[in-house]
Amino acid sequence: MSSRWIEALRSVALNVPDLAKAEDFYTTVWQLDVVHRKENAVYLRGSGTDHHLLALYAGGEAPQIRQVTLRARSAEALQAIAEAVPRAGGTVLSPIASLSRNPAGGSGLTFRDPHGRIFQVVYGDARHHQVDPPPDRPQRLTHVVLNSHAVDETQKFLSDALDFKLADRTVAIAFMNCNRDHHTLAIGVSDNDALNHIAFLMPNLDSVMRGGGRMKDAGFPIQWGPGRHGPGNNLFNYFIDPFGVVIEYTADVEQIDEAYQSRGPAEWKWPLGRVDQWGISPPPAAILKDAQRRVLFVPT
Structure with a gap:
């Protein structure tokens, strides 16, 4: 039943009202690790190979979801998605390009579906070596x-x-x-x-x-x-x-x-x-x- 184009879910990006409080919760209680930080943002990984699972950004009085990031199976799949999105009624917000400003790198595109949900699809993003997880750490x-x-x-x-x-x-x-x-x-x-x-x-x-x-x-x-x-x-x-x-x-x-x-x-x-x-x-x-x-x- 698998998709020809999408390999997996990679990460979710959120805006949070208090970035320091969010980092403390997701590291000390939820048990993720900081893998990268920059001004007004922190990226958190689990014990698996994905570069990060959550990207948290400072902003707003209430939490918001910035985007859901998926991983493409190949560069050709990424191109197929770029062509399929407009046909399906979506809007490409950022065409396929290098994601050099993202700590996971790779290339990707960002699009909005007909009801305002924002997705990013990436290919060639950085991976980690698998970590032997503590008993209750997210993978x-x-x-x-x-x-x-x-x-x-x-x-x-x-x-x-x-x-x-x-x-x-x-x-x-x-x-x-x-x-x-x-x-x-x-x-x-x-x-x-x-x-x-x-x-x-x-x-x-x-x-x-x-x-x-x-x-x-x-x-x-x-x-x-x-x-x-x-x-x-x-x-x-x-x-x-x-x-x-x-x-x-x-x-x-x-x-x-x-x-x-x-x-x-x-x-x-x-x-x-x-x-x-x-x-x-x-x-x-x-x-x-x-x-x-x-x-x-x-x-x-």
Whole structure:
């Protein structure tokens, strides 16, 4: 089911009201490492090979999402995307060029989809050697969920512009696939186009749970979880960061291939009172649902 053009999700860039506070949280509590800093920005890596997973920028009274960065499979794929975006209804903001001002380097383009979401696609960006992770340290990003007031239109754009495939569709979410991970981008049914959440891959169940304990000790309780999702089969604990961004520790993401059979809303139904496979987690609270609607893309 993989995309011909997109290899993986690389990183997410956010504007935050207090850069020093954000750096302290994402290094000491969330367990990322600073890999680069410049005036009014800091770049944070996990234990995997991606140069950085989060780029945090100082700015504004409320958090905003600047862009979602994906990695192309080749220079030819990058060119194919540049040609496909306008045909699909998107707008190229920055054509393919060297990203010399970005610490990860490489080349890439930036574009806006028809509803204002901003994506960057890169190729040839710097990688790190794999680090043996501590027990509860994030390795990489596994997915980003973006709200949409027009899910079918957003799904079609991701298919036409980036060659994403629909892995599964529930009443609430369309799960879009580009590689072996069950989903890399997902589209949440909503009345707005905000960032729903960012998911960080942990090594295993124990690390998801230890991370939850560390977050609780630091004053950031689990807002939803622990549990095991239906589509994707992944473990989850959801949290709200100091600024209102919803973040997830996850592990054990289902790996799929061309033989995977997609299912629709009629097949993805929980028994009454259950919101995950285990049946021990209560539904997400109102505070989490509210946070999943508040972080909007930077207007262009």
